[in-house]
Amino acid sequence: xxxxxxxxxxxxENEASVISGLMNKDGVVIWHNxxxxxxxxxxxxxxxxxxxDVASGFATDLTIQDGVVAWSSGTLVNQLVYDLxxxxxxxxxxxxVGTVSHLQTDGGVVAWNGxxxxxxxxxxxxxxxxxxxxxxNPSASANLAVADxxxxxxxxxxxxxxxxxxVLGQWKGSSVSSGGTPAMQxxxGVVAWNxxxxxxxxxY
Numbered sequence: 001x002x003x004x005x006x007x008x009x010x011x012x013e014n015e016a017s018v019i020s021g022l023m024n025k026d027g028v029v030i031w032h033n034x035x036x037x038x039x040x041x042x043x044x045x046x047x048x049x050x051x052x053d054v055a056s057g058f059a060t061d062l063t064i065q066d067g068v069v070a071w072s073s074g075t076l077v078n079q080l081v082y083d084l085x086x087x088x089x090x091x092x093x094x095x096x097v098g099t100v101s102h103l104q105t106d107g108g109v110v111a112w113n114g115x116x117x118x119x120x121x122x123x124x125x126x127x128x129x130x131x132x133x134x135x136x137n138p139s140a141s142a143n144l145a146v147a148d149x150x151x152x153x154x155x156x157x158x159x160x161x162x163x164x165x166x167v168l169g170q171w172k173g174s175s176v177s178s179g180g181t182p183a184m185q186x187x188x189g190v191v192a193w194n195x196x197x198x199x200x201x202x203x204y
Contacts, residue, residue, distance in 0.1 A: 002042045013040065013049040025064040028082070032058070039069060039089065041082040052089035054078055061103045068123070070110045072100040079110045079130060081123045090123055092130040102141075107149030109164065116140050120151045120171070122164040133171045135160060147186035150204075152193075154181050161191050161202045174202050 004011050017038065022031040029040040037054045057073035069080040077100055079092045098115025105111075111120040118141050119134040137155025144153040151162045159182070162173040178200060182193035191202040 004044065004047055006044065007047055011042065011047065011049065021062065023062065023064055026067045028064050028067060028069055030064065030069055039080055043084065043087055046087055050082060050089065052080065052091065054091065063103065063105055065105045066108055068105045068108055068110060070103060070105045072103050072112065075100060075114065077103065077112055079121055083125055083128065085125055086128060092121060094119060102144040104144065104146040106146045109146055109149050109151055111144060111146045111151045113141050113144055118144060118153050118155065120162055124166060124169060126166065127169060131164060131171065143181050143184055145184035145186055148189050150186050150189065150191060152184040152186060152191050159193065163204045172204060176200060
């Protein structure tokens with residue numbers, strides 16, 4: 001149920017389904033029925049519940065943040081978001097190299113590790129599509145962090161920072177050689193870390 005001020009009443013949606021893993025966050029409702037994940041979002045412009053179903057294996061890392069849904073199953077990663085302008089769900093599915101780990105989403109950005117590769121994605125409503133990049137690291141990253149639409153991680157002796165510029169329609173980033181595997185701190189668009197010798201600050 002959701003109250004629609006435009007209609008002056010609650011709009012109901014009832015579905016017969018065997019439900020597991022029900023989640024309700026940021027206006028998105030999702031559950032799985034066997035090997036199908038069912039996503040629902042109420043579109044206030046259409047005064048309707050909008051639906052999409054995704055066939056997928058079982059996920060243990062299902063997450064919702066800022067209207068973005070992400071989960072992995074095996075080496076496949078699914079990303080979903082409802083585009084209010086286009087009035088439709090926009091989805092993307094990627095195959096990772098190796099086991100998926102550290103799957104996270106914040107500020108519209110989805111990122112994860114797959115073997116030595118760090119993947120990051122964002123939905124661009126102007127282009128109407130998911131914008132994708134990845135970096136192959138010298139060794140697997142163990143400190144991937146996502147917050148405020150920023151991705152940061154260390155691969156080998158290099159620390160990477162990435163964010164998406166919606167005006168330019170491009171991923172922008174910085175890379176710096178720093179020792180160790182520092183804990184990445186991201187807040188208010190600023191990335192900070194230290195390697196025991198130096199303190200590093202980055203802001204786009």
